[in-house]
Amino acid sequence: xxxxxxxxxxxxxxxxxxxxxxxxxxxxxxxxxxxxxxxxxxxxxxxxxxxxxxxxxxxxxxxxxxxxxxxxxxxxxxxxxxxxxxxxxxxxxxxxxxxxxxxxxxxxxxxxxxxxxxxxxxxxxxxxxxxxxxxxxxxxxxxxxxxxxxxxxxxxxxxxxxxxxxxxxxxxxxxxxxxxxxxxxxxxxxxxxxxxxxxxxxxxxxxxxxxxxxxxxxxxxxxxxxxxxxxxxxxxxxxxxxxxxxx
Ligand code: 5RP
Numbered sequence: 412x413x414x415x416x417x418x419x420x421x422x423x424x425x426x427x428x429x430x431x432x433x434x435x436x437x438x439x440x441x442x443x444x445x446x447x448x449x450x451x452x453x454x455x456x457x458x459x460x461x462x463x464x465x466x467x468x469x470x471x472x473x474x475x476x477x478x479x480x481x482x483x484x485x486x487x488x489x490x491x492x493x494x495x496x497x498x499x500x501x502x503x504x505x506x507x508x509x510x511x512x513x514x515x516x517x518x519x520x521x522x523x524x525x526x527x528x529x530x531x532x533x534x535x536x537x538x539x540x541x542x543x544x545x546x547x548x549x550x551x552x553x554x555x556x557x558x559x560x561x562x563x564x565x566x567x568x569x570x571x572x573x574x575x576x577x578x579x580x581x582x583x584x585x586x587x588x589x590x591x592x593x594x595x596x597x598x599x600x601x602x603x604x605x606x607x608x609x610x611x612x613x614x615x616x617x618x619x620x621x622x623x624x625x626x627x628x629x630x631x632x633x634x635x636x637x638x639x640x641x642x643x644x645x646x647x648x649x650x651x652x653x654x655x656x657x658x
Pocket of ligand 1: 515516527529531533
């Protein structure tokens with residue numbers, strides 16, 4: 412019968428999920444334990460890994476080990492999670508300088524700690540908040556590590572809805588992105604009311620700084636998911652434990 416192999420495959424996928432969950436949990440908790448102190452203003456990232464950092468801040472506030480924290484969330488999802496845990500929230504308008512921000516990533520370049528972010532669609536708020544932080548602590552499992560950026564995970568770019576096909580064609584024609592395919596993420600609208608184009612690459616982006624500059628110069632692009640020269644620390648959860656790398 413076919414039920415045997417199918418069942419085995421379901422069980423083994425479940426095991427992989429449990430393992431990934433357990434290790435990213437460690438990275439999220441460690442980031443808070445190591446880098447968040449009472450009295451800080453902190454940025455809270457978005458995604459399944461950042462979720463654990465938010466959870467840990469909530470725990471430490473509840474048991475009194477952290478006090479006087481103010482947090483700036485990077486998405487409505489994170490805002491709701493943090494509010495549920497009674498974490499005091501603010502915006503950059505009230506607190507323009509953050510002590511630390513903690514967030515996940517879709518790709519981390521091993522050599523430079525340059526990141527691709529936006530798989531969860533929150534890249535614009537993540538970038539605004541994280542450039543305002545003295546320190547950006549990135550938390551990932553080891554599957555996110557890569558040599559270079561591009562083929563490992565499609566590069567998300569937030570674009571306006573108006574003439575989105577035209578904007579995606581413009582992106583595909585940028586000199587530093589030649590050969591990429593800009594696919595519209597559907598159905599998806601960001602917290603800011605925009606669309607996401609996911610750029611697919613067959614080879615690593617040769618010059619990420621140039622690509623970032625060309626994307627930023629494209630009318631209709633709101634922000635891109637290249638986070639270059641931003642991460643100070645990367646906490647990597649692997650099957651053999653957690654390691655920390657500094658930029
Ligand atoms: C959201 C992001 C996330 O940080 C990124 O997608 C990683 O998410 P996860 O930890 O769930 O893999 O950039 O916009």
